[in-house]
Amino acid sequence: MARPSDKQPHARKVSLNRALSKLGLCSRKQAELLIAEGRVRVGGKVARDPSLWVDLERDSIAIDGERVIAERKVYLMLNKPRGLVTTRDDPEGRGTVYDCLEGLDLPYVSPVGRLDKASEGLLLMTNDTRWANGLLDPASHVAKTYHVQIASVPDEALLAQFRKGVDADGELLAARSIELLRSGGRTAWLEIVLDEGRNRQIRRLLGAFDIEVLRLVRVAIGDLQLGELAKGKARHLTAEEVAMLASRGTISGSSGG
Template structure:
């Protein structure tokens, strides 16, 4: 193995994305040759021993790369563990022996498509802001968005301390004073779809992600998972940026 930055080694080893690996280092949870490291400038090579929380990490060459699609139900957190003891999405993939983690997140009260992997570079590609990968959600909202509200939504909205990038909002149907809509964004800020809909006066009643780039949830039952095919993985790498 050629020498590489510690955070890149952690990502290649399937520990977490590069950004999350940097956070692990800052928290003092990573050691190199028995010494805790908290800076970003450390490089490691084949002769070094890297540990996370005292457990030695093997290089990526020792791990099979796994790419999984999960139909996340409402009521699960998109982390490996939860400080409040709530069910985690990893509880739904216990048949998988390798250590995997979610690619991005879905809110506790949001269902739908979630990808999991042990490939840090794959996670980086799908979650880094410079890679504008469309994420499509089906939502039920209170009230019926007007054309002017849809135009505001699609141009970008001021939410808290940022302005959202241009998005898409398509009205699918209306019934009983509520509407079914299709939302397409390529950002992934915390509860963004809900906040955007509320910003135009329509509270989200239910929310489900149905696709990421070329990968669609399809008929996968809720709570179930499957491995992505090689063609599906390649399609994500080839997806226009």
């Protein structure tokens, strides 16, 4: 028979650092700093262990003496400019996607997935971790559509090779679909649709054929289109858009944090 300490915690219990993140207050790393500084209390007692299990429905959590209240759920789409990194704080001092949110009245939000520094376009941000995890789950196969400018004009034979994919260090790099959008001079634009999230997948796939990527723009996630949203600007998703994306993920609905 398992000792009490060996038992699995109740499903609604999470570690203290994760609880602060799920409540939309800060990242887990920032939560660990607050806990280490003795600024967090659970049930009136200072808690210094970030792995402490807490019940979000029953336990009273306070920071600097102020009881923590769950923030409203926020769902954003951002047109990420090229040159920004998808992180909260960058040790190299580079600009981040959070620079685009300055001046907005928002709780702590996190990116849903990533776009690398040289990529641009549609990036989702939210404080609803359950909704985000549903979209990121590999089992969801949520389609992501990219427009990619390359430094060559591929013929149909080369496009067929792209579609077949390539083995890179034992990993098959392939796309759901690849189509030629337009070409002119020595460059062309491709529309590439992915339904999985491998690291730098498009750049590595094209790089295997010695194709240089000039621009990479994500233009859609599922049925959500980037549309006319200006570069560097963000907007709130509508309730219909939130529900639509939730239906594409491995969850239905967006509650639960």
